[in-house]
Amino acid sequence: MNKRKTRNTLERIYRELKRKYGKPRGQWVMWCKRPxxxxxxxxxxxxxxLTQRTNWVNVKSALNNLKNAKVCSLKxxxxxxxxELSVLIKPSGFYQAKANYLxxxxxxxxxxxxxxxxLKGINLKKLREQLLSLKGIGPETxxxxxxxxxxxxxxxxxEYTRRLVKKRNLSENLSYTFLQKLFEExxxxxxxxxxxxxxxxVMDGKNKTSK
DNA sequence: ACCCAGGTGGCCC
DNA sequence: GGGCCACATGGG
Numbered sequence: 001m002n003k004r005k006t007r008n009t010l011e012r013i014y015r016e017l018k019r020k021y022g023k024p025r026g027q028w029v030m031w032c033k034r035p036x037x038x039x040x041x042x043x044x045x046x047x048x049x050l051t052q053r054t055n056w057v058n059v060k061s062a063l064n065n066l067k068n069a070k071v072c073s074l075k076x077x078x079x080x081x082x083x084e085l086s087v088l089i090k091p092s093g094f095y096q097a098k099a100n101y102l103x104x105x106x107x108x109x110x111x112x113x114x115x116x117x118x119l120k121g122i123n124l125k126k127l128r129e130q131l132l133s134l135k136g137i138g139p140e141t142x143x144x145x146x147x148x149x150x151x152x153x154x155x156x157x158x159e160y161t162r163r164l165v166k167k168r169n170l171s172e173n174l175s176y177t178f179l180q181k182l183f184e185e186x187x188x189x190x191x192x193x194x195x196x197x198x199x200x201x202v203m204d205g206k207n208k209t210s211k
Numbered sequence: 212a213c214c215c216a217g218g219t220g221g222c223c224c
Numbered sequence: 225g226g227g228c229c230a231c232a233t234g235g236g
Contacts, residue, residue, distance in 0.1 A: 052218040058233060093233040097219085138219050158217040175225090202217065 001170060007186045009170060014193075017200035027056050028199040031148045034192060041116050042073050044149040045109075048141050049102050050092040062092035074106045074115070101136025108134055120150050128154070139176045147198070153191040155183040156198045160205030 001009070024032040031044055043063065050059045065088040066072035077085060086099035108130070113119045119127065124146070131142040139157070146152040157179045165171050171182055187193060 048217090051216090053216065053231090054218090054233075055216045055235080057235075058216085061234085091233060093216090094218090094231045095233080097231055101219085136219065140217060141219080144217075156217080160217070198217090205217090 003186065006170065006182070009168065010183065010186050013164070013168065014187075014197050014200070017204055018196070021200055021203050024196065024199050025203065027060075028203065032195045032199050034151075034195075036149075038116060039073060041149045045074070045105070045116075045145050046072065046077070046102065048144040048148070049098055049105065049136065050089060052094070052098070052141060054093045058091045058093060062089040062095075065089065065091070074109060077102060078106050078110060097136065101134075104134050105131075105137060116149070124152055124154070127152075139180075143180070147191060147194055151191045153184075153189045153194055155180050155187070155194050157183075158198075158202070160202050161198070163205060164201055 023029075027047070030036070030040055031047075033040065036044070046066070047059055047063060050062050063072060066077070069076075069088055071077055071080060071088070080088075082096075082099050082103065085102065086095045089095050089098055089102075092098060109115070109119060113122070122130075128142055128146060131137050131145060132139065137145075143154045143156045146154045147156055157176050161179060161183075162174050165174065165179060165182075171179065173179075183194075183197075187197070
């Protein structure tokens with residue numbers, strides 16, 4: 001597919017989904033909120049790890065456990081030990097692995113940057129590399145953090161995006177880096193657009209009637 | 212009793 | 225670079 005056609009197709013898909021689903025719902029109400037409070041950005045980061053290969057209902061339950069324990073924040077979690085944390089996030093599945101992943105990530109953020117404000121100022125490419133070097137943070141989690149918690153213009157690729165690309169014959173190559181490039185090179189570089197578009201893709205992907 | 216869900220790491224080739 | 229398996233819960 002040539003560039004012009006790809007651009008038109010992506011624009012059309014966005015408008016189509018936007019018309020169909022309107023404003024973000026569920027999890028996306030907060031993930032697409034602009035601007036976000038610090039607390040909300042921290043919750044997005046925590047949710048980004050917890051939602052790996054897990055449905056949002058289970059993640060919500062884990063987040064509620066953290067909130068009820070008054071530790072749904074980077075510093076709150078950092079004060080816990082792995083055992084306490086893993087019990088709280090148990091409903092999200094893979095809880096022992098995720099407890100460790102969260103610790104590595106929060107340790108990285110707090111010890112290197114003392115919080116999200118400084119993190120936002122780091123060179124994007126370097127920050128992405130650093131996130132990817134952490135155990136438990138792969139491309140989708142890293143980019144979800146960059147896009148939804150830090151308002152960086154990086155397009156998130158996931159299983160739903162792959163299905164959409166396949167269905168619309170946008171590309172044969174379904175590798176992460178290729179698809180991310182495809183979207184980023186053919187959309188206006190705007191984190192608000194990226195946030196909303198990805199949310200719409202997932203909302204549509206979950207909608208059984210649209211398949 | 213299955214099958215599925217925004218992934219990732221470790222191993223193997 | 226890609227294929228396969230482990231990691232675990234809750235809901236259909």
